[in-house]
Amino acid sequence: MFAWVWRAVRRTPSASRLVSTVTEKQPAVRGAFALDRGRLAQFGEYIGAVLPRFVQHVGLTHTGELEVCVHPSGIIPTLFFLQNHSNCQFHSLIDITAVDVPSRVYRFELVYNIMSLRYNTRLRVKSYADELTPVESLNSVYSAANWYEREIWDMFGVFFANHPDLRRILTDYGFEGHPFRKDFPLSGYVEVRYDDEMKRVVAEPLELTQEFRKFDLQSPWETFPRHRTPLADQAAENEREEGGKV
Amino acid sequence: MAAIKKTTGLVGLAVAQNPHERLKILYNKILTVLEIIPKEAAYRKFTAQLVGERLQSLHTEPDLEKLEKKINCGQLEEVIQQAEAELFLARKMVEWKPWELLVGTAPANQWKWPV
Numbered sequence: 001m002f003a004w005v006w007r008a009v010r011r012t013p014s015a016s017r018l019v020s021t022v023t024e025k026q027p028a029v030r031g032a033f034a035l036d037r038g039r040l041a042q043f044g045e046y047i048g049a050v051l052p053r054f055v056q057h058v059g060l061t062h063t064g065e066l067e068v069c070v071h072p073s074g075i076i077p078t079l080f081f082l083q084n085h086s087n088c089q090f091h092s093l094i095d096i097t098a099v100d101v102p103s104r105v106y107r108f109e110l111v112y113n114i115m116s117l118r119y120n121t122r123l124r125v126k127s128y129a130d131e132l133t134p135v136e137s138l139n140s141v142y143s144a145a146n147w148y149e150r151e152i153w154d155m156f157g158v159f160f161a162n163h164p165d166l167r168r169i170l171t172d173y174g175f176e177g178h179p180f181r182k183d184f185p186l187s188g189y190v191e192v193r194y195d196d197e198m199k200r201v202v203a204e205p206l207e208l209t210q211e212f213r214k215f216d217l218q219s220p221w222e223t224f225p226r227h228r229t230p231l232a233d234q235a236a237e238n239e240r241e242e243g244g245k246v
Numbered sequence: 247m248a249a250i251k252k253t254t255g256l257v258g259l260a261v262a263q264n265p266h267e268r269l270k271i272l273y274n275k276i277l278t279v280l281e282i283i284p285k286e287a288a289y290r291k292f293t294a295q296l297v298g299e300r301l302q303s304l305h306t307e308p309d310l311e312k313l314e315k316k317i318n319c320g321q322l323e324e325v326i327q328q329a330e331a332e333l334f335l336a337r338k339m340v341e342w343k344p345w346e347l348l349v350g351t352a353p354a355n356q357w358k359w360p361v
Contacts, residue, residue, distance in 0.1 A: 049288040051344040056352050069357050071350050077342045084331035086296055086319070101361055105353040118320065128356055 035064040043121070044068065046087070047078075054078055067124045072135055075112075075127050080141050082114060082123065090114040090123060096138070096148035098129075098156045100182050106130050108158050112138070129158045137163035155180035174203070187212065251310075254323050265313075265322040269304055272329040273297045279336040287345035293336065300325075 037060060044058040044066050054074020059067050070078050082090040094113040101107055106128035115122045129135050137160040138145035149160045150169040157178040160166055168175065172192075177184055190203045222228070229237065251261050262268060276297050283290040300317060307313040314322055355361075 046292070050292065052288075053342075053344045053346045053349050056348065057357055069352070071348070071352070073349055074344075077338070077344055080338060081335060081344070084335040085293075086328045086332050087292070089328065103361065104356060106356060109356075126357075128352065 037064055040064065040066050040121070047082070050085075051078055051081060065122065065124060067126055069126045072127050072129060072133070075110075075125070076136050076138065076141060078125055079112065079114070079138060082125070083141060088116065089118040090116045090121075092117060093138075093142035093144040093148075094122070096145055096152065098152045098158060098180075100156060100180060102182050104128075106133075108156055110135065110152070110158070131157055132159075134159040134161040136161055137166075139163055154178070157181070185212075254321055256321075256323070259323050259327070262323050262326055265310065265326060266304060266308075268326055269322075269329060270301070272326065272333055273301050273304070276329070276333050276336050279333065279340065282340050283336075284345065289339055289345060293332065297332075300329075 041060055044060065047068055048055045048058045051070075051074065054070045054077055055068055056071060057067075057069040059069075061067060068078065079090075082088045092115040094115050095111075096113075097111045099109040099111065101109060108129045108131075110127045110129055112125040112127075113122065114125065127135070135158060137149055139149070140162070146163075146165070147169060149163055150166060152158050153160060153163075153166050154168045154170050155178055171179065177189065179188070187206060187208060189206060191206050191208075192201050192203050194200070195202045254261055277294065280290050280294055280297075285291075303313060303316045307316055310322060314320075314325075317325055319325055319328065
């Protein structure tokens with residue numbers, strides 16, 4: 001009986017086997033030196049120099065991503081140039097998105113992410129649009145743009161002219177409204193349920209079991225009464241207290 | 247005698263029969279299109295420089311493998327594809343005229359982040 005206990009104890013690995021003997025010289029993440037911001041900035045200037053008619057702003061983000069901001073009429077020329085010019089060769093469209101900022105005149109900011117396999121670079125082209133102004137579809141340049149533009153039409157309501165098939169892609173078939181807009185409520189306007197009388201699914205105005213809770217962080221009522229004093233003054237208060245006790 | 251390449255290794259891209267001739271034709275076509283663009287345009291300057299360099303290496307280097315290394319932009323079939331794309335682009339640039347002044351400025355806070 002004691003033999004198998006002894007063997008079980010012997011099987012646990014010793015500490016030396018858990019520690020690696022080889023020291024790793026390569027960092028596990030890309031270091032700051034790996035990204036050449038100088039060359040990326042130069043490339044940004046190059047694009048700005050070749051397309052002064054459309055490019056309004058070129059910049060590097062703090063994470064080292066190059067962004068080119070263009071006038072809406074320049075979306076197709078800029079992206080066609082970036083795809084076909086020998087010094088660019090951005091043949092891969094990664095993503096198209098929109099950002100809704102209702103306070104702006106042109107509330108939707110369109111974002112096109114592209115990538116060059118030849119030169120191992122990524123680039124972002126940004127433009128802007130209204131609820132009513134149509135934007136030229138990118139389908140003639142990148143066929144991957146098809147569904148991305150359908151999604152932006154469905155979620156934001158930005159119309160793409162000359163798109164081969166612009167219809168809803170994510171929302172339900174009779175759905176009204178553009179859900180990703182900032183003025184569209186979180187739980188929407190309608191809810192669906194199966195109606196036994198009509199023997200089908202019906203859409204009715206919203207009736208949630210729990211009321212929508214909003215946490216007002218700017219409220220005049222104190223959220224944390226114990227933390228009324230800031231830290232520096234609290235140290236002074238503690239000293240005074242200790243002085244009193246002693 | 248140079249070894250004939252059997253395949254490019256890329257799907258749908260056949261081995262070019264006479265890359266020197268094809269590239270010369272394409273580059274000369276690009277240069278004729280660039281003549282239409284005004285001289286001060288940055289696109290014309292940079293593209294003419296690039297095409298001139300590649301034509302130069304075409305004329306001086308008869309061997310295909312050494313030419314590939316000299317151009318240093320992938321296989322010659324890919325270089326031909328790039329030249330075709332550049333020609334297509336040059337013709338479109340004549341239409342779009344991107345060297346002119348800015349077509350329109352954005353409203354005041356359009357690009358301001360954070361909002």
